[in-house]
Amino acid sequence: MKAVPRSASATMSARVSDESSLGKASGQSAAQGIVEEVRAAFVLADDHRIQTLSARVREERFGLGLIDALIELDGVTEVMANPDGSVWVERWGKMHATPHVVGNAQKAIFVERAIRPLGIRFDHASPIADARLGSGDRLHVVGPPVSPDGITLTVRRHRSAGFVLDDWGPCSATLRSVVDDDANVLVVGPTGSGKTALLGAMLSSAAPAQRIVCVEDTIEVVCRHSNVVRLEARAPNADGFGAVTLRDLVRASLRMRPDRLVVGEARGPEALDLLLALHCGHRGSMATLHAHSSAEAIDRLVALALLADRGVGEPALQRMAHSSIDVVVVVRKLDTQRIVSRIDRRFGDAWRPVYTHRGPQLATGCGARVEQRPVRCEGPDDDADHIRLSVGETP
Incomplete structure (x- = not known):
């Protein structure tokens, strides 16, 4: 430039x-x-x-016009600006380097204008911040001293349209029966595997009269439903006050008469409050967490619940988890595509698969329309040269 x-x-x-x-x-x-x-x-x-x-x-x-422009490109789900100034995008399920360079001063201005109206602190004392931008996109930023080389900035695109179960192909009928049965569900998988997109699709297929209360650290779940309440956690202000945690929100949601209690991502002591709610009979509830199998999902849920340190022992939490969770849906990223690889249902004390992915009938992108043949997620502009934008620069 x-x-x-x-x-x-x-x-x-x-x-x-x-x-x-x-x-x-x-x-x-x-x-x-x-x-x-x-x-x-x-x-x-x-x-x-x-x-x-x-x-x-x-x-x-x-603000950073370049970041805004990149996130609006077709097929882009995430934009990452590294401390060295390099800018990367995930597009059509693949990571691409762009020829653009963004300095730390520019990133600092962008972050300042994004989070200051929200009362979120970002400085040397609080070098990690999350925020939901006005567009709905999620901003995650890490700065010095924990990122000593400079500011690391990540923007994840918010897809306002969301997805439906039919977008997930051959497993859609099984998923629909899980929702219709008001089963308690964990959607698990690694980062970027499509957990949140699938969760939104499942919730969107719930009966219209059911009341859904969804609590999240940062709003991401897109739920196309007529009776849904979204609650978002809040970080403390610059003086260290005003924090609202996921635990606070789970407890508050129980007073809202939810037919379905949803935790966008269980990753802390709020897992205990979720388990207690499920154990008390809140059917049709759902959550996502990072795990790779049903057994690992239950163990992780118990481990997170132990973080609450409320005097509930691990054996009791194990029994509670095994009796409260009915279905575990495992998603993963295969090459450039997100798929449901397995759906396990609890029968007594045993987990048995009711769906297993067996072929290339994949959900393209992050839940896009399925094709009954092998598909690739690259778009026509797949190489880095096509990601160059004329944003405030002279060729």
Whole structure:
């Protein structure tokens, strides 16, 4: 990206330095107004140069236009900016390096404007932050001192349309029967395997009259249902007060008359509150967690519940988990595709598979329409050269 004229940059900086409270649209409007002044001052500049200048101002003063543009590309599910300035995207299920470079100063401005309105602290004392952007995309950022080389920024795309069970192919009938039976379900798998997408599809197929209360650390589950309440945890403010944990939300949800209690991802002591709720008869409840099999899922759920340190022993938690969880759905990423590899159902004390993935009939992307033949998730613009964007730069 070439530098803009210093006089123009200084003029714009003076005008927009106090615009930190503006929203994205207002900020772009202010920047465009300044560009019009520059157009009058630099009458020989062509339209391309003016637009380059406008994009540069928006990036530096109102957020990272490059990140915004990349996350909007078809097939992109995640954008990652590393401490060294390199920018990577996951597109059509594959990781790509882009030719773009984003400095730490730019990342710091982007993070500041994203999280400050939410009251989230990000500094040397609190170097890790999560936030939900206005678009619904999820931001995760890690900075010094725990990331000594600079800021690491990850944006995960929020798909507002969501998915339906038919998008998951041959296993959809089995999944639908699980939902119809009001079974208590764990959706498990590694990071990026499609757990949240599948959870949303299952919830979307629930009976319309059922009341769903979904608690999450950061809102991600897309549930197309007529009676759903979403609750989101909150980090403490800059003074260390005001935190609302997942445990707080699980307890609060029990007073909302839920037909289905949902924990977007169980990864801490809230697992105990979830188990207690299930053990008391909350049918049709669901959660996701990181595991690779039914046995591992139960063991991990118990281990997380032990973190609550409430005096409940491991044997009691094991019995509670085995009697409360009815179905474990295992998802995984196969090459560039996400699939349901196995569905286990509890019969007495034993887990038995009721569905096993046996062929290349895969859900493309993260739950996209299935094809009854081998499919690849690469799009027509699969190589890194096609990920170059004209965002505030001159070729």
